[in-house]
Amino acid sequence: MSDSAVSPAPVASDFIRDLIADDLAAGRNEGWVITRFPPEPNGYLHIGHAKSICLNFGLALEHGPKARCHLRFDDTNPTKEETEYVDSIQEDVRWLGFDWGDHLYYASDYFEKLYGFAEQLIEKGLAYVDEQSAEAIRANRGTLTTPGVNSPFRDRSVEESLALFRKMRAGEVAEGVMILRAKIDMASPNMNMRDPVLYRVLKATHHRTGDAWCLYPMYDYAHPLSDALEGITHSLCTLEFEHHRPLYEWLIEHVDGLPGQPYQREFARLSLTYTVMSKRKLLRLVKEGHVQGWDDPRMPTISGLRRRGYTPASIRHFCRMIGLTKFNSLTDVAVLEHAVREDLNANALRALVVLKPLKVVIENYPEDQVEFIEAVNNPENEAAGTRQMPLSREIYIDQDDFMEVPPSGYHRLKPGGEVRLRYGFCIRCQEVVKDASGQVVEVRCIYDEATRHGVQPEGRPKVKGIIHWVSARHAVPVAVRLYDRLFTEEQPEMAAGEDGDFVTLINPGSLTNVEGAMAEPALAEAVVGGHYQFERLGYFYVDPKDSHPGKPVFNRTVGLKDSWAKVVAKQQGAKG
RNA sequence: UACUCCGUGGUGUAAUGGUAACACAGCUGAUUUUGGUUCAGCUAUUCAAGGUUCGAGUCCUUGCGGGGUAGCCA
Numbered sequence: 265m266s267d268s269a270v271s272p273a274p275v276a277s278d279f280i281r282d283l284i285a286d287d288l289a290a291g292r293n294e295g296w297v298i299t300r301f302p303p304e305p306n307g308y309l310h311i312g313h314a315k316s317i318c319l320n321f322g323l324a325l326e327h328g329p330k331a332r333c334h335l336r337f338d339d340t341n342p343t344k345e346e347t348e349y350v351d352s353i354q355e356d357v358r359w360l361g362f363d364w365g366d367h368l369y370y371a372s373d374y375f376e377k378l379y380g381f382a383e384q385l386i387e388k389g390l391a392y393v394d395e396q397s398a399e400a401i402r403a404n405r406g407t408l409t410t411p412g413v414n415s416p417f418r419d420r421s422v423e424e425s426l427a428l429f430r431k432m433r434a435g436e437v438a439e440g441v442m443i444l445r446a447k448i449d450m451a452s453p454n455m456n457m458r459d460p461v462l463y464r465v466l467k468a469t470h471h472r473t474g475d476a477w478c479l480y481p482m483y484d485y486a487h488p489l490s491d492a493l494e495g496i497t498h499s500l501c502t503l504e505f506e507h508h509r510p511l512y513e514w515l516i517e518h519v520d521g522l523p524g525q526p527y528q529r530e531f532a533r534l535s536l537t538y539t540v541m542s543k544r545k546l547l548r549l550v551k552e553g554h555v556q557g558w559d560d561p562r563m564p565t566i567s568g569l570r571r572r573g574y575t576p577a578s579i580r581h582f583c584r585m586i587g588l589t590k591f592n593s594l595t596d597v598a599v600l601e602h603a604v605r606e607d608l609n610a611n612a613l614r615a616l617v618v619l620k621p622l623k624v625v626i627e628n629y630p631e632d633q634v635e636f637i638e639a640v641n642n643p644e645n646e647a648a649g650t651r652q653m654p655l656s657r658e659i660y661i662d663q664d665d666f667m668e669v670p671p672s673g674y675h676r677l678k679p680g681g682e683v684r685l686r687y688g689f690c691i692r693c694q695e696v697v698k699d700a701s702g703q704v705v706e707v708r709c710i711y712d713e714a715t716r717h718g719v720q721p722e723g724r725p726k727v728k729g730i731i732h733w734v735s736a737r738h739a740v741p742v743a744v745r746l747y748d749r750l751f752t753e754e755q756p757e758m759a760a761g762e763d764g765d766f767v768t769l770i771n772p773g774s775l776t777n778v779e780g781a782m783a784e785p786a787l788a789e790a791v792v793g794g795h796y797q798f799e800r801l802g803y804f805y806v807d808p809k810d811s812h813p814g815k816p817v818f819n820r821t822v823g824l825k826d827s828w829a830k831v832v833a834k835q836q837g838a839k840g
Numbered sequence: 841u842a843c844u845c846c847g848u849g850g851u852g853u854a855a856u857g858g859u860a861a862c863a864c865a866g867c868u869g870a871u872u873u874u875g876g877u878u879c880a881g882c883u884a885u886u887c888a889a890g891g892u893u894c895g896a897g898u899c900c901u902u903g904c905g906g907g908g909u910a911g912c913c914a
Binding site for chain 2: 276277278282302303304306338340341343344398401402405406407408409410411412439440443452453454455456458461463464465466480482483484487503504505506507508530532537543585586587588589590591592593594595596598599601602603605609610614643644673675676684685686687688718720727728729730731732797799800801802824825826827828829830831
């Protein structure tokens, strides 16, 4: 369907693209544009990462052939990283439709080179081994309003630092006893320039290098140098790294022998209404069982959106719609929903499914008769063709489509009222059958032969309501899950406040398991990964994990726009 | 009460010194065998005050508001 690779559709410009255009115009980097997407493999990717992925890989596509985008795992902290995450990240980037070709890298591939650069800095008198405790370092760093104090080890000799640094590498130094720091300026107004830590000792097993190292570079040190080693021209990251830029530039300037001269620019990360985006919070939702995993369809993770039924094209389109700036914005999730509706409206096959069945007996329809009715597979795409749907004397309609005492403006079935069965004829309600408790259990109707196959006899008043249905005898039971927003508040973190807890704001109705839904027979053969529009209900996706042959489970991706629901809500609001 | 980045409709973006545009959301109405889709229409003197200029959303100054920063995380 729409899962094909990215088309080189024109992208509106933004401050990053303008910058790159300037670089190209000035003949910098010999006309090359080389970007990278550098996740730490410590969690699953989310829609915010998709923004960065679309930017970095998009740039490479836009500037080909002298352009490319690397996938680099920023794996400099072995205590947090796992192979599981490495795998899922690759799967997600690929699923989004992007390809890094041969350019898959790991910061850990550069550990040896990075170590050499560190010795170089020590030899130049630009780095030193500090033996202060972590507490002392923190205390001596000063505060936002007061300058820091030089370490007593700051002016030790090059030889001494070098010897100590080698001991650190050799595993002769315990964690927390010594670190390597850059010698910059303890009085800098920028905290990151107050002799930042470059290396620390970590006696941990790394997911790739195992126990080969016990000395690990910090992000601030490894990132710019990794960029330079790969020949990255444009290092694009989010706003919280703004203050790291001077350090990035300091390293690029002071380390000799770098093959490239990258520069860093920052853009605002994505925030979406009614969800949380930080890895820490998403991890908590998973760990505490508020959701059923990283790929729970309510999660804003790529894997969650995929399982919800979002398409790669819709996510790419969304990323194009939201733009790129340095403004800390909050994007309405309705934009995301619009993107997927647009895609699915054009591409999803239609089907008739009754969520909460109410039996309707068509009294003047012969007992044993079955007829087949032609239904359009996709009104937006004639090539999708048509199908035959069985119709018989007893059918199911949705409980929402019948009301004994309807509000004004209600177009659906009511006592004495008439509706058209989608693709079929009109039926009129003759009688309502109730059980002992007064619950409506069956509706008895008669059909009008003159309206068969959509015929609208001249002079006959037009029926406003058209409802979906399935033949009771032919329908197949299917499992359906309806999803709503995960939180009740637009900004859960903010609404919870300083002392509050965002998990208390989880929407109790975020998941509804629908029991007893009945589908038109063709849906028994729905295959995993298929997208459908259940007419009048929304877009649904065949769940890849819980579906079995002949027993599909459908996840609702998003509902259809529902202007009648708005009217009802307004009426109820008016009543108080 | 440090440094730094950012303030354009309800929301997100565009306008690169020259008539404030687009999308989403909302509200009308038309079309429609999905209360869907589609189509048409409606909703802003750009945070404020000064300044530069023939002309400022855009440049300058100040103020106000918001974000970020004191990990041996990334």
